[in-house]
Amino acid sequence: MSPDNSKNLAHDLDADGFIARFGGVFEHSPCIAEAALAANPGLLHADVGALHAAMTAALRAAGHERQMAVLRAHPDLAGKLALAGELTADSSAEQAGAGLDRCTPEEFTRFQELNDRYQTKFGFPFIIAVRGLDRHDILRAFEKRVGNTPEREFQTALGQVERIALLRLYQITGQPQHALGQTLMNRLEEFSKFSAEPDALTRLFLTAEHRAAADQLMAWMDDAGMTSRIDAAGNVVGRYEGDRPGLPALLIGSHIDTVRNAGKYDGNFGVLAGVAAVAELNRRAERLPFAIEVVGFGDEEGVRFPVTLTGSRAIAGTFGAAALAAVDTDGIGYAEALRVFGGDPDAIATAARRPGEILAYVEAHIEQGPVLEAENLGVGVVTGINGASRFTVRVGGTANHAGTVPMKLRRDALAGAAEMVLAVERRGLEGTDLVATVGRIEALPGAVNVIPGGAVFTIDLRSPDDAARNAASAAIMGDLEAVAGRRGLTVAVEQTHDAPATLCAPGLIAQLAEAVSRCGVKPRQLPSGAGHDAMAVAALCPVGMLFTRCRNGISHNPAESITVEDADLSVRVLLDFLRHFDAAALTH
Numbered sequence: 001m002s003p004d005n006s007k008n009l010a011h012d013l014d015a016d017g018f019i020a021r022f023g024g025v026f027e028h029s030p031c032i033a034e035a036a037l038a039a040n041p042g043l044l045h046a047d048v049g050a051l052h053a054a055m056t057a058a059l060r061a062a063g064h065e066r067q068m069a070v071l072r073a074h075p076d077l078a079g080k081l082a083l084a085g086e087l088t089a090d091s092s093a094e095q096a097g098a099g100l101d102r103c104t105p106e107e108f109t110r111f112q113e114l115n116d117r118y119q120t121k122f123g124f125p126f127i128i129a130v131r132g133l134d135r136h137d138i139l140r141a142f143e144k145r146v147g148n149t150p151e152r153e154f155q156t157a158l159g160q161v162e163r164i165a166l167l168r169l170y171q172i173t174g175q176p177q178h179a180l181g182q183t184l185m186n187r188l189e190e191f192s193k194f195s196a197e198p199d200a201l202t203r204l205f206l207t208a209e210h211r212a213a214a215d216q217l218m219a220w221m222d223d224a225g226m227t228s229r230i231d232a233a234g235n236v237v238g239r240y241e242g243d244r245p246g247l248p249a250l251l252i253g254s255h256i257d258t259v260r261n262a263g264k265y266d267g268n269f270g271v272l273a274g275v276a277a278v279a280e281l282n283r284r285a286e287r288l289p290f291a292i293e294v295v296g297f298g299d300e301e302g303v304r305f306p307v308t309l310t311g312s313r314a315i316a317g318t319f320g321a322a323a324l325a326a327v328d329t330d331g332i333g334y335a336e337a338l339r340v341f342g343g344d345p346d347a348i349a350t351a352a353r354r355p356g357e358i359l360a361y362v363e364a365h366i367e368q369g370p371v372l373e374a375e376n377l378g379v380g381v382v383t384g385i386n387g388a389s390r391f392t393v394r395v396g397g398t399a400n401h402a403g404t405v406p407m408k409l410r411r412d413a414l415a416g417a418a419e420m421v422l423a424v425e426r427r428g429l430e431g432t433d434l435v436a437t438v439g440r441i442e443a444l445p446g447a448v449n450v451i452p453g454g455a456v457f458t459i460d461l462r463s464p465d466d467a468a469r470n471a472a473s474a475a476i477m478g479d480l481e482a483v484a485g486r487r488g489l490t491v492a493v494e495q496t497h498d499a500p501a502t503l504c505a506p507g508l509i510a511q512l513a514e515a516v517s518r519c520g521v522k523p524r525q526l527p528s529g530a531g532h533d534a535m536a537v538a539a540l541c542p543v544g545m546l547f548t549r550c551r552n553g554i555s556h557n558p559a560e561s562i563t564v565e566d567a568d569l570s571v572r573v574l575l576d577f578l579r580h581f582d583a584a585a586l587t588h
């Protein structure tokens with residue numbers, strides 16, 4: 001089906017009228033709108049999303065020289081043109097909106113210094129989409145970006161120009177800005193109030209606040225045209241029927257439990273983004289050739305009981321009965337807490353889904369890492385969840401007097417360990433998606449005047465590719481032996497953890513990537529370094545994940561932050577994915 005999801009925003013325009021209306025979307029550069037229209041005559045009938053996608057494609061195709069000309073057409077922020085009243089109306093309104101017309105003399109001087117340094121280094125003015133920022137945010141961004149390499153900053157500036165263009169397109173067309181994303185952000189804010197603490201978000205599994213959040217979630221599910229329930233394992237499940245009742249379902253989910261003093265987006269974002277996508281289908285009365293179920297899992301973080309992923313495991317049919325005997329630090333048992341919550345520890349098996357009734361599982365989640373932000377992308381498609389190996393390494397040398405033993409006669413275990421740490425880092429740098437970390441190191445006996453006779457350190461190795469991870473760990477073991485041999489040290493390695501990777505289904509990766517492309521974003525694929533419910537659901541059906549950019553890659557922290565634009569983009573990607581979802585293509 002191809003629903004009419006937009007009004008024809010440019011439909012009364014001819015080509016000249018189109019340029020007159022949209023030529024200023026890129027500052028003083030109507031050539032970009034002209035090129036976009038020349039490449040897509042259908043733009044005369046397009047919505048904001050398609051206009052923006054076509055114009056940014058025209059900008060990206062315009063070549064370095066033309067791109068540089070677009071960047072150079074922008075005025076300095078809080079610059080001399082602003083003082084002289086010589087900005088375009090758009091720039092003037094945007095700068096005033098961020099309070100740049102109210103700079104103190106000191107701030108104004110600082111802007112001029114930065115403008116000069118920036119211009120000298122990069123050859124174009126500093127450009128930032130100021131909407132939602134105040135002048136302190138802007139100064140901070142300015143100070144950070146002036147340190148970028150020229151290549152990186154050129155790309156950053158182009159990304160900002162594209163964002164400004166989107167905001168101007170909304171302005172010109174009078175379309176409500178990011179309506180889906182704004183609603184989602186408002187709900188995430190409201191949802192964060194279901195907490196054990198008044199001023200922080202702490203919502204542990206099977207607590208009263210978890211139950212209150214579940215009730216709110218069910219109300220929103222009902223509102224979105226779903227029927228909702230709590231299953232025996234404490235998962236909240238909402239179902240939106242397809243074009244006839246009883247069809248197999250696509251599962252969308254994540255978790256609604258949190259760590260202590262959590263951010264608002266980890267887990268909750270994926271659940272409420274799923275509800276938002278269904279609500280939009282429902283608002284348009286769209287039914288798809290399959291059902292959709294949105295699930296809020298309960299036990300992803302594993303903070304309260306010494307178990308984790310029990311909700312998603314119950315749905316996948318792999319719940320380990322031993323979890324029912326788990327006890328929290330207050331002595332309350334898992335089974336008892338589950339009963340109080342509204343689940344049924346004696347009927348966990350009823351939560352399990354049969355493979356035939358679930359087509360696939362898709363989880364939207366904040367990235368919890370810095371890759372998308374560094375590449376200026378709002379979303380990315382996950383290839384898999386990293387497998388992990390952990391080791392404890394013990395290096396043996398000879399402890400001796402730091403003053404009396406000449407350098408050449410020493411067997412310094414810590415100096416050897418230091419060389420080993422760098423070898424670990426080198427192996428991490430060699431692999432594409434491999435990360436290798438030494439997070440802890442200890443010198444023995446650990447005294448200022450003693451040559452270390454022993455050193456103990458850890459290695460944490462992760463990759464979405466188990467073969468690559470195993471090859472890297474073998475190579476690292478060789479490196480450690482070589483360093484020890486050269487230095488006359490002993491080395492003993494103990495493996496403390498080994499978990500295989502969870503691969504996302506190639507068909508889901510492809511379909512999510514197509515949806516991302518259709519929403520005008522480069523479909524960057526990346527592995528997940530953190531664990532997710534998708535790991536457990538993979539035992540039931542093909543799984544896929546969509547990552548949303550989060551600020552500074554921070555998670556498990558109140559500083560977790562995403563933008564309304566990225567929230568909006570994520571819901572639109574989910575919607576587009578749902579509208580094109582082809583279960584048959586997953587089996588190939």
Ligand SMILES: [Zn+2]
Pocket residue numbers: 255266267300365532
């Ligand atoms: Zn999470």
